[in-house]
Amino acid sequence: MTTQANANNNEKAKGLGKFLRGVRSELKKVNWPNRAEIKNHTGVVIIATLMAVVLLWILDSVFGFGLNLLI
Incomplete structure (x- = not known):
């Protein structure tokens, strides 16, 4: 059960990192x-x-x- 929880946490961390990179990329496109x-x-x-x-x-x-x- 612990290895499944660790894998799940790693997937969430990777997903969060991908999301934040996407946000940063989109903010660079904004015409401020x-x-x-x-x-x-x-x-x-x-x-x-x-x-x-x-x-x-x-x-x-x-x-x-x-x-x-x-x-």
Whole structure:
């Protein structure tokens, strides 16, 4: 039973090593953004988030006002 467990552990270790080599290989293919692109995309995300917050706040206020009129 011990030799089977050792063989199983060796197979798992080999599989893990193969997986990590594959991950490293794929990460080398990634086109990473430069600093200017990151700043630009971050700005776009912040502005879009703020616009969504303002829109939801306006809709909440309008529906809240309408609900208060009904009650």
